[in-house]
Amino acid sequence: MNEIEMLQEMISKAGNIVFFGGAGVSTESGIPDFRSVDGLYNQTYRYPPETILSHEFFINNTEEFYHFYRNKMLYLQAKPNDAHQKLAELEKQQLLTAVITQNIDGLHQLAGSKRVLELHGSVHRNYCMRCHQFYPVNMIEESQGVPKCSCGGTIKPDVVLYGEGLDSDVMNQSVAAISNADVLIIGGTSLGVYPAAGLIDYYRGRNLVLVNKSSTPMDSRANLVINDSIGKVFKQLKWSKK
Numbered sequence: 001m002n003e004i005e006m007l008q009e010m011i012s013k014a015g016n017i018v019f020f021g022g023a024g025v026s027t028e029s030g031i032p033d034f035r036s037v038d039g040l041y042n043q044t045y046r047y048p049p050e051t052i053l054s055h056e057f058f059i060n061n062t063e064e065f066y067h068f069y070r071n072k073m074l075y076l077q078a079k080p081n082d083a084h085q086k087l088a089e090l091e092k093q094q095l096l097t098a099v100i101t102q103n104i105d106g107l108h109q110l111a112g113s114k115r116v117l118e119l120h121g122s123v124h125r126n127y128c129m130r131c132h133q134f135y136p137v138n139m140i141e142e143s144q145g146v147p148k149c150s151c152g153g154t155i156k157p158d159v160v161l162y163g164e165g166l167d168s169d170v171m172n173q174s175v176a177a178i179s180n181a182d183v184l185i186i187g188g189t190s191l192g193v194y195p196a197a198g199l200i201d202y203y204r205g206r207n208l209v210l211v212n213k214s215s216t217p218m219d220s221r222a223n224l225v226i227n228d229s230i231g232k233v234f235k236q237l238k239w240s241k242k
Contacts, residue, residue, distance in 0.1 A: 003226045004236045010183050010207050010224070011237065017096040018181035019087055020199065021230070024188025024212060026103045028081040028231040055163035062146045062154060069157065073104075074123055074141055080111035083187065086234040088112035098177040102189065102196050104159050117174050119166055119196045125158035166195060178202045187211040187230040191218050 001009070011017065023033035049068070051057055058065045080088075088111040090096035099108050100117045106124045108116045126135040130153025140147055140157065147155040160166055178184060184203045189212060191197040200208075200218060210222040211230050219225050226233055 003224065004233065006224050007185075007209060007211075007226065007233070008237055010209065011090070011095065014095060014183040014207070016181050017090060017183045017185065018098050018100065018177050019090075019096060020100045020178070020184065020186045020189070021083075022102045022187075022189025022191075022193070025081075025083050025101070025230055026078070026105055026107060027188070028083065028229060029075075029078040029105075029107055031075045031078050031103075031105055050162055053161055055161045058156070058161055066140075066146055070141060073159075074137065075105060076137065076141060078105060078107060080107045082231040082235040083233075084108055084111035084113070086237055091115065097181070098174075100174045100177065100199065102193060117170050117177065119160070119170060119174065121157070121159035121167075123157055123159060126155050127158060128153040129156050130154070171195075171199075174199055175202050179204060181205055183207040183209065185209045185211065186216075186218070186222075187233075189216070190214060191216045 027033050047057070049072070052065055052068045084107050087096060087099055087108065091113055098115045098117055099113050100119065101108060102119050104118065104120050104123050106122050124137045126137065126140055127133065128135070128149035128151060131149060131151045133149055133151070135147070135149070135155050140155065149155055178199055179202045181203065182205045184205060184207070186200065186209065189197075191200065206223065208222045209224045209226070210216055210219060211226045211228065211233050213227060213229060215227065
């Protein structure tokens with residue numbers, strides 16, 4: 001039995017699958033990640049990307065933050081890939097109960113997934129820091145300089161910047177989902193970003209699957225490791241419709 005067949009069998013026997021995904025799920029839709037050889041962290045800017053994407057920099061250099069953010073963080077033309085589509089299908093079949101993602105692009109929802117727990121927020125949600133009025137992402141994309149609310153307040157993307165804590169409600173829901181899963185599939189992440197990667201410690205089941213192009217620190221704990229593209233792997237999966 002090959003790796004795909006083993007994963008197929010785990011899925012077919014599962015009653016409660018949870019998927020935990022990282023940047024590798026989005027790169028196959030043309031969205032660059034941060035830590036690869038060609039990622040943002042290995043490109044040269046006036047400031048390091050991790051400095052620009054910090055709460056302190058946003059507050060003190062808001063215009064420069066937005067210059068970088070519009071150019072490097074918004075990929076609104078990106079389309080869901082095979083991994084996004086298959087996960088949405090799994091949810092429709094009532095096999096998958098949650099997608100937990102470190103990505104901020106909204107592609108899981110665009111593919112049709114309903115229960116998506118966004119650990120790091122979403123570019124599609126933006127709010128006024130003064131009156132909390134909501135603004136869609138196209139307003140950010142089309143604005144110039146620092147986007148301002150009708151009340152005069154500064155608009156901030158609802159994404160978790162360095163120096164900011166993760167949303168406690170999203171974290172609690174993620175912990176509960178992982179704790180109750182009988183199959184946990186981790187895909188497209190090197191599991192190097194905390195506290196998100198620490199969520200794996202809450203898994204109590206016996207079917208831990210890791211799908212990633214490179215090895216991860218959790219490989220030794222997994223029941224199945226597939227070192228390949230997440231989209232390529234998921235495209236090969238089939239299941240009968242309920």
